[in-house]
Amino acid sequence: MDGDGALMELFAETWQYLFDADSWTGGGGLVARLLEQLLLTATALAAAMLLGLPLALWLGHLGRGGFLAVNISNVGRAIPTFALLALLVAADWPGSGDFGPYGRAGLATLIALVLFALPPLITNGYVAMREVPTDVKEAADGMGMSRRQRFRRVELPLALPVVASGVRLALVQVWATATIAALVAGPGLGRIITEGFARNDYAQGMAGAVVVALVALVLEVAAAALQRAVDPMSNAASHSSSPRGVGEMSEPSTTVEEAPTGS
Template sequence: MIINELVAWLSDPEHWLSSTGLLAQTGRHLYYCVLSVLCASIIAMPIGLWIGHTGRGGATVVVLSNSLRALPTLGLVTLFVLVAGIGEAPTLAGLVILAIPAVLSGAYAGVQSVPAEVRDAAKGMGMTPMQQLWQVELPNAAPLLFGGVRTAMLQVVATASVAAYVGLGGLGSILLEGIKTYDYGQTLAAALCIALLAVLLDVLLSRLSRAVTPRGIRSGPPAAATSTG
């Protein structure tokens, strides 16, 4: 049975501790995912926050997000590899592009979700536009903003596995090797590790979102932040 093959494969210390084993490849997979989503956040989050704050370019966000989501990521990664050669950089570029739409949409939607009366209250307190964004809109937008990051992370975890087709390491390489050699125990072990990694990262981001979201916003409707001068 396939469960017996899974147990037998996982019972071999070599499959865990070697340079191409589960521990090493999980570390690589995690590195690719975190780096890709971090780069996407650095690019997309300020743009989404600015568009949400100013109300300008909202239609562009929707069109751009839908267009990027429609791109075949593996095809895009393959194109980058053909142009730039096999390596981490072209593959990671494709993963960053994959993550941008969810982060951009989350940041934009988060700021747009702040009620008008909250914005008006912030203005009435004499806050500058930048103070309104950082002290009022950003804290209120945190749940949706992190929701976008969580979505991006889940997409990248899955796609990074497929990117092993073009030479990227990580858990995808173990998965593909198992498929090629008809080693179902290895294939299932890699698939389970990918699923567990996705769940773990989602839980961690959920905890982080809760930690940075003000308690009043978690427990009730958004409210204007108190001016600290």
């Protein structure tokens, strides 16, 4: 790996690998692994949202459990994803057995993915509800809305952009963790990388990394577009039917939105 010649050769080999039909097809090929990882990511994100969001939104609505909701992100960051995956795989349950379409160590991987998706979802969901301005809530009460109406028609729409940014962070986290699953011989695209490194086939390792990184960027861009789409204020602005001055509320807090996740 020394000298420009070797470097260029490696890039050429990586290129060759990526444009070789054989590396995409077949049991352990790029397509199969990509679908496996997308399936894992979608399942885990959906499960984490079902588990975490109702809890976080409800806690935020009540204004209770804030300490837990905010600090869970710090705890999630301190636990290495690799270590948790390794513990789950080495344990008697869930172990490293095959799990339906999720492949080897599928269940262990899914559990780890859900656990690491929860902190950003819970923290952002909680903070989103807390950040709905008090005077808006009071105005809703003054208009005679019931608690339930206030929650569904006032608090939830205003909280949505910050909730969506939590989903976006969780998506990045889940994709990263699903890749790391390969370090414990789990499913997903990471296997292309680890198998390449195990066989000293660095071109394959590089090719796997390129695909993983590109899909990650595509997912992030798609999530960002989705986040803009659910922002009621940006919609209102384009329809120009909202009263003036409301736009100020939609500014998401930078500290929450940009808190990075450990991956």
